[in-house]
Amino acid sequence: MIAEKKFEHYQESADFILDKIKIKPEIAIILGTGLETLLDEIEDKIEIEYKDVPNFLISTVKSNGGKFIFGRLSGKYIICMTKRFHYYEGYEYSELATPVYVLKLLRIKTLILTNASGAINYNFHPGDICLITDHINFAGVSPTRGNNINEFGERFYPIDNLYDENLRKLTQNLALEMGIELKEGVYFFTVGPFFESPSEIRAIRLLGGDLVGMSTITETLTAAHCDIKVLAISVATNYSSDRIKNMDGSEVEEVAKDVSPKLKSLIVKVVEEL
Numbered sequence: 001m002i003a004e005k006k007f008e009h010y011q012e013s014a015d016f017i018l019d020k021i022k023i024k025p026e027i028a029i030i031l032g033t034g035l036e037t038l039l040d041e042i043e044d045k046i047e048i049e050y051k052d053v054p055n056f057l058i059s060t061v062k063s064n065g066g067k068f069i070f071g072r073l074s075g076k077y078i079i080c081m082t083k084r085f086h087y088y089e090g091y092e093y094s095e096l097a098t099p100v101y102v103l104k105l106l107r108i109k110t111l112i113l114t115n116a117s118g119a120i121n122y123n124f125h126p127g128d129i130c131l132i133t134d135h136i137n138f139a140g141v142s143p144t145r146g147n148n149i150n151e152f153g154e155r156f157y158p159i160d161n162l163y164d165e166n167l168r169k170l171t172q173n174l175a176l177e178m179g180i181e182l183k184e185g186v187y188f189f190t191v192g193p194f195f196e197s198p199s200e201i202r203a204i205r206l207l208g209g210d211l212v213g214m215s216t217i218t219e220t221l222t223a224a225h226c227d228i229k230v231l232a233i234s235v236a237t238n239y240s241s242d243r244i245k246n247m248d249g250s251e252v253e254e255v256a257k258d259v260s261p262k263l264k265s266l267i268v269k270v271v272e273e274l
């Protein structure tokens with residue numbers, strides 16, 4: 001791992017990938033826990049393992065290190081990342097900018113993120129699919145801290161449309177047509193890997209958080225820096241710790257898997273319309 005990466009490092013990663021794919025997708029998808037069924041829908045796949053990409057992050061998940069999958073979804077060329085990287089795994093926040101900067105150099109314009117989260121809002125329940133409308137980042141996470149890489153974006157940048165409004169409208173309309181209930185909420189980021197204390201949950205609820213999770217925002221913040229539009233969809237997999245005892249995450253994957261076919265059909269439709 002390289003502590004302070006330079007533009008050339010990202011370019012080297014992207015060049016390695018571009019050399020292997022002759023197509024240039026404009027849409028990327030990063031899959032969250034238990035939401036891998038989307039992969040079945042991708043045709044003409046080309047797979048590149050993260051570990052083979054120079055200067056890329058090394059996954060800490062031993063059984064499945066993660067890969068880029070290129071191919072066609074709804075007739076469009078896309079790139080899918082099968083695993084994401086989390087702060088709790090030991091990466092620095094600046095390292096967590098890597099996947100999105102590399103996607104930028106692959107010329108991605110739209111990034112679709114999925115994740116699993118805890119339901120804080122009393123109207124949200126396990127199994128609900130929620131559009132993320134905004135986030136709260138009180139952990140002070142900053143993937144673009146350090147030397148600004150001007151090739152990607154300006155030093156200071158706005159984050160008032162992090163979760164692109166037009167993409168959200170499109171997705172909400174498609175969900176309506178498909179009879180899929182799509183809730184909307186604010187995602188509160190926590191560093192993990194522990195879940196939240198009940199008092200933290202009550203505080204987050206007061207602050208306006210509807211969902212809580214340990215991922216996604218470093219990707220979204222990096223995307224905003226380099227002008228990639230983001231659509232983020234969360235599956236609420238469990239009630240937060242003020243409503244259940246002994247939250248250990250065991251249900252997260254199972255609930256996400258149950259909801260996965262519905263979420264998959266929505267993403268397929270969104271990609272078709274992009």
Ligand code: HPA
Pocket residue numbers: 116117118119190195196212213214237238239240241252
């Ligand atoms: N808290 C944090 N992250 C999560 C949760 C949660 O309750 N559920 C799934 N990811």
